[in-house]
Amino acid sequence: MTDQLAISVRGLRKSYAGSPAVAGLDLAVRAGEVFALLGPNGAGKTTTVEILEGYRQRDAGEVSVLGVDPARADQGWRSRVGIVLQGTGEFDELTVGEVVHHFAAFYPTADDPALVIDRVGLAAKANARTHTLSGGQKRRLDVALGIIGRPELLFLDEPTTGFDPEARREFWELIRDLAAAGTTIVLTTHYLEEAEALADRVGVIAGGRLVEVATPDRLGNRQEALATVSWRTPGGVVERAESATPTALVAELAARFGGEVPGLTVTRPTLEDVYLRMIGHA
Template identity: 50%
Template sequence: MATGFGIGAAGDGDDDAPIVVEGLRKSYGDHEAVRGIDLTVRRGEVVAFLGPNGAGKTTTVEILEGYRQPSAGRVRVLGFDPASRQPELRSRIGIVLQESGLIPYLTVRETVDAFGRMYPNPLDTDDALARVGLEYRSKVLVKDLSGGESRRLDLALGTIGRPELLFLDEPTTGFDPAARRSAWSLIRGLVDDGTTVFLTTHYLEEARALADRVIVISQGLIVAQGSPDELQAQFGGRARIRFLMPVNLSARLLPQFGPMTEVLIGDRHVEIVSPQVTRALHILAGWAVGRGHELEGLSVDRPTLEDAYLAIVGADPPAESS
C-alpha cells in the first residue's frame, strides 16, 4: 500500500478509495453552494461529475483539489486532507483546471520541462508532447498557441507527473470533434495504466465515452448517480417508435398497440411510446405491410444519456438535506 494512507481514513473500511467525501458543505456568505455531499471514487474508476452551471460542481472539485476549504464535512484525497496542501499529495495528483494561465513568453517545451521538474517521476517531455500531439509545436511560445493547442498543453501539464488521480474540469471545451476524440483516447490510455479520473463536463457524449459512473449534482446536492446505462434506463424514459403517417391516411386507422402505450400524433408525425416496444413495432410493421404502406422516417430511438440528464436536472429542485 502506498504511503500516506491511514491517517484519518482509518475506520471507514475503504482506505484505498482515492476520493472519500462525507457531508461536504460549502457556503459563500448566505449562499450555500454545496449542501451536503457524500461520494466515494474507487481506484481506477472514471467518474463524470455533471450538473448545470451554478450547481456546485466547480466548488466541489476545487475543494477536492485543495483550492478551497470546506465549510463542513470530511474530505480525503489519496488519504490526505487536501486543504492541508501537502506537497506529497500534489505530486500524486494531476489537475487540469477549467481555466488557467501560463507564462506567455516561454516555449511549449520549456514549459513542459519546467513542470516535469516539479514531480518526482515525470514523463519524458517528448513523450508528454507526443501524447497530446504538440511535438511539432514544441519551440513555439505559449502565447502563440491556438485555443485548442493551449488546452492540449493543459492536458500534457496535468498528466506530466504520472498522476494516480487526475482531475479534469471540462477538459475538451473548445475542441473540434477530432481533437476531442484524440483527447479521449489519451485519457483512456491513462485509465488503462491505472489512473483514477474525476471529470466534469458539459458534453454528455464525453461522459458516455469515458465514465464508469456518472454523478449528477443540482443546487448543491447529488440528485442521481449510476453507470451511464443505469441512468439512461432509470431516467431516460421509454424508447420511442417514430414514423410519418402515409399521405391521405387518417391516424384513426392505426391498430391497437396494447396496454400502457401512448400514441402521439402531430401533423403527419407519429410517436409511439410503449413499455413493450418490440411488440408495438411488430404490430405496426404487420399493419403497414398488410396494407402495402412503406413507413417513411421509421426509427426506434432509445433515450440518450442526455435525455436522462435533462430529465434529472429539469426535475423539481431537491429538498434540503439535513
C-alpha cells in the same frame, strides 16, 4: 477499477456569506474509475472539486483523497494529483517544449516531456512559442501539464473546451489510455456525450447536493424509460407512439406495411434528456 476508494466524502458543507454552496454532499470515487461530475452553474460542482483538490477549505464534513485530507496535504500528496484547470496560465515567450520541461522538474517521477507532448498531439508544435497556439492547442498544453507528473488521480475541468469534434475524440482516446493504465479521473464537463463516452459513472449535483450517481446508461432509470417509435404513413404523415415493448411494435408495423417501415426510428431518452429533467426537478 477496484473497490478501493480514491475519494471519500461525507457530509461536505461550504457556504459563502451565509448562502450554502454545498449542503451535506456525500461522494465515493473508486480507484481506477473515470467519474464525471455534472451540474449547472451555481450547483456547487466547482466548490466541491476545489475542496477535493485542496484549493478551498470546507466548513464541515469528512474528505479523504488518496487517503489524505486535502486540507492538510503536503507536497508529496500534491505530486500524486494532476489538475487541469479551465486555464493553467500564459507562457507567451516560452515554447511548448520549454513549458513542459519546466513543469516536469516539479515532480519526483515525471514522465518524459517529449512523450507527453506527443500524447496530447502537440509534437509538431514542440518548438512553437505558446502565444502562437490556437485555443484548442493551448488546451492540449494544459492537459500536458496536468499529466506530466504521472498522477494517480487526475482532475479535468472542462478539458475539451475549444476542441473541434475530431480533436475532442482524439482527446477521449488519451483519457481512455490513462484510465487503462490505472489513473483515477474526475471529469467535469458540459458535453453530455463526453460524459457518456468516457465515464464509468456519473454524478449529478444540483442545489449543493448529489442528486444521483449511476452508470450513464442507468442514470435516471434510462434503461426503463419508454421508447418512442415513429414512422411515416402512406399519406406522408409522421406518427409516433411510446412503448415499453418497441420490438413488438416494430414487428407489428412491419407486418402492417408488408416489410420495411417507412421513416422508422426507435429512440429512448438521451443522457442529456435525463440530466435536464433531473436538474429541473432539483
